[in-house]
Amino acid sequence: MNPFDPMKTNRTFGLGSVLLLSLMAPAHSQEPATPVTPQVSSAEMKKLVAIIRPVGDGNVRGSVVFEKGDDGIIVTAKIGGLTPNASHAIHIHEFGDLGSNDATSAGDHFNPRGHPHAVPDDNERHAGDLGNLQADGDGNATLTLVVNNITLDASKSGILGRAVIVHSKADDGGQPSGNAGDRIAAGVIGISKDAKPQAMPQPPPAAKPPVPHDDSEKKETRPTTPDSDDTAEE
Numbered sequence: 001m002n003p004f005d006p007m008k009t010n011r012t013f014g015l016g017s018v019l020l021l022s023l024m025a026p027a028h029s030q031e032p033a034t035p036v037t038p039q040v041s042s043a044e045m046k047k048l049v050a051i052i053r054p055v056g057d058g059n060v061r062g063s064v065v066f067e068k069g070d071d072g073i074i075v076t077a078k079i080g081g082l083t084p085n086a087s088h089a090i091h092i093h094e095f096g097d098l099g100s101n102d103a104t105s106a107g108d109h110f111n112p113r114g115h116p117h118a119v120p121d122d123n124e125r126h127a128g129d130l131g132n133l134q135a136d137g138d139g140n141a142t143l144t145l146v147v148n149n150i151t152l153d154a155s156k157s158g159i160l161g162r163a164v165i166v167h168s169k170a171d172d173g174g175q176p177s178g179n180a181g182d183r184i185a186a187g188v189i190g191i192s193k194d195a196k197p198q199a200m201p202q203p204p205p206a207a208k209p210p211v212p213h214d215d216s217e218k219k220e221t222r223p224t225t226p227d228s229d230d231t232a233e234e
Contacts, residue, residue, distance in 0.1 A: 044068070044153045047195035050164040050187035052079060055103045060185035064090075064164045065192070072148035075130060079143075079166060079185070082135035089171035089180035090143065092128030092150070093163045096188040103183040106163040112156050113149075119173045120145055127157065129178075132170050159189050 048066040062079035082088050094107030109117065110128035118125035127149045133141035154160045169181030 044151055044158075045160065045191055045195045046152070047192040048152050048160060048189050049192040050189045052164060052166060052185045052187040054081070054185050055098075055183050056101065058184045060166055062185075064187065064189075066150075066152055066159065066189065068152060069146060072146045073150055073152065075143070075145050075147060077130075077133060077141070077143040077164075079133055079135075080138075080140045081185075082133065082139045082141055082166075083168075084135055084137050084139045086135050087132040087170035088135065088141070088184075089167040089169065089178055090130045090133050091126070091165050091167070091171075091177075091180070092130065092159055092189070093165050094128075096161045096163050098163060098186050098188065103163075103165060103186045106165060106183075106186060109177055110150075110159065110162055117173070117175055117177050119171070120147065125149075127159075128162075129171070130164075133166065160191070162189050163187065164189060 046068050050064045050066075052060065052062045052064060054060050059081040060079060061081055062077065064075065064077040064079075067074045067076070077090060079088075079090075092110040094110050095105065097105040097107070099105045109126040111126040113127065115124045115126060118129060120129060120131045127147075130147075131143070131145065133143050135141045149157065151158045152160065164187050165183050166185040167180035167182065168184050169179065171178035171180045
């Protein structure tokens with residue numbers, strides 16, 4: 001057989017041309033893939049914390065803990081290095097961005113519902129209005145209050161990833177932000193080490209597949225033959 005058979009060569013070229021044209025054909029005939037939407041968990045944490053550090057050359061330090069309670073969110077602030085026997089405003093601000101030297105990059109008071117500024121006793125207030133710290137003679141202050149207008153997650157009302165700001169002056173309740181003065185300390189609100197998400201509803205367990213029936217122990221069935229005694233002779 002001639003390896004250079006022109007008919008065989010033409011057939012080979014023909015198949016190659018068809019394959020090449022199919023690869024060069026536009027792919028518009030194929031249906032586009034459906035995009036996959038990522039599933040984001042919005043589980044509320046049990047406990048968040050902000051570690052407060054000085055802004056600029058100050059010496060204000062401490063912590064603010066947010067913990068889930070039966071009647072709302074329990075806020076516990078323990079701050080030192082304040083002006084002795086003075087009041088200092090404390091607020092939650094919009095962003096956890098503390099990149100600027102004066103902490104103004106943290107934005108305004110956290111206010112998802114658009115309320116006017118007020119003190120914690122007022123129902124309609126900024127969600128970030130936590131009132132004032134009252135320092136003792138050594139410049140230390142402890143504040144505990146329960147609020148019900150924030151959540152411990154990253155939702156619209158959530159404070160996860162936002163910032164706590166301590167100010168140089170007292171919050172007098174005035175507009176737009178209490179006339180609280182400079183920002184002297186700040187910390188980003190993050191997940192506490194011993195925090196666990198609140199229990200989320202679990203789907204019912206999947207039904208178990210039926211167990212296949214084992215017929216291996218069935219007795220072997222043999223065909224029966226007519227009894228020779230019952231067969232009539234003709």
